[in-house]
Amino acid sequence: MRQSFLPLLLALALCTGIAPAAEPITPxxxxxxxxxxxxxxxxxxxEAAVDPNLRMATCSATLQAVPTSARIVRVRCPDQPGWQLYVPVQVRDIEKVLVVTQPVQAGETITADMLAMRRRDMAGAGSGFADPAALVGQTAQRSLAPGAAPTRxxxxxxxxxxRGDPVVLVSKAGGIEVRVAGRALGRAAPGGAISVENLQSRRIIRGRVVGAGIVEVMR
Structure with a gap:
């Protein structure tokens, strides 16, 4: 893993801080x-990708390090003239989580025979599932490849x-509820917002999925 970072590391180093061969260096x-x-x-x-052969000039002060993004840290020697270096980093979070053992299509319901427990790096991936009872019966909102660890x-x-599914469009106002037939114009999970065509008026209305095939008009 570290080797894949080395070209980027060398490209990001400021060459003015590289020490001649005979001079002491910062380890x-x-x-x-x-x-x-x-x-x-x-x-x-x-994982911090630092070439073991890198020769940055020795630093009499404490090194200063500040993240500049989720995967890059700037390490600086505050001496004069000093130097700075941008170091790629990768934090690992290895967990035992459930993965799917076969392709899963968006809209497909998860069953127990689709799952296996594996160790995965979940850093930045979201919250995975460790308990099959919490995952079985849920619906995939996107396609998953074999070996993928579903997140919440x-x-x-x-x-x-x-898109194209028939829905019941519900409008509530002043204690009155009106229901008309509609057609979904996108994809949404329960609780999600979606555009719906009112098949009676042909108007496009924004609503929220409140049940199986039921969309309540948003106001």
Whole structure:
């Protein structure tokens, strides 16, 4: 994994801080440790791509490290003239979670025979499932490839409404409820917003899915 970061690391280094061969250097491990600490990680769970052959000039002050994005940390020597280096980082969060063992299409209901427990890096992926009872019976909101770990954002607890599906459009005002036939113009899970065509007036109305095939007009 570390090797894949090295071209990027070398491209991001400011060459003015590279020490001649005979001069002392800042240990690459010290640069790596500073980058890891900046993202609140530790050396066991965080990968910081620092070339072990890198020769940055020795630094008399404490290295300063600040994240500039979710995957990049700027490590700086505050000496004069000093130097700075942009280090790619990757935080790992290895968990035992449920994965699907076969392709799953959007709108398909998850069954127990689709699932297996595997170790996956869930860093930045969302909240996975460790209990089959919490996942079985839910509906996939998007397609999942074999081996993918479904997250709570991928699932809904009811059937997925898809473009072209017939719906009942419900409008409530002043204690009066009106129901008309409609047609879904997009895809939405229960609780999600969707555009619906009123088949009686041909108007396009924005609503929220409140039940199986039922969309309540949003006001």
């Amino acid at each position: 690459p491990e010290a640069i790596r440790a500073a980058a890891v600490a900046a993202v609140g990680g530790d050396l066991a769970t965080t 954002e991928d699932m809904s607890e009811g059937p997925l409404l898809r």
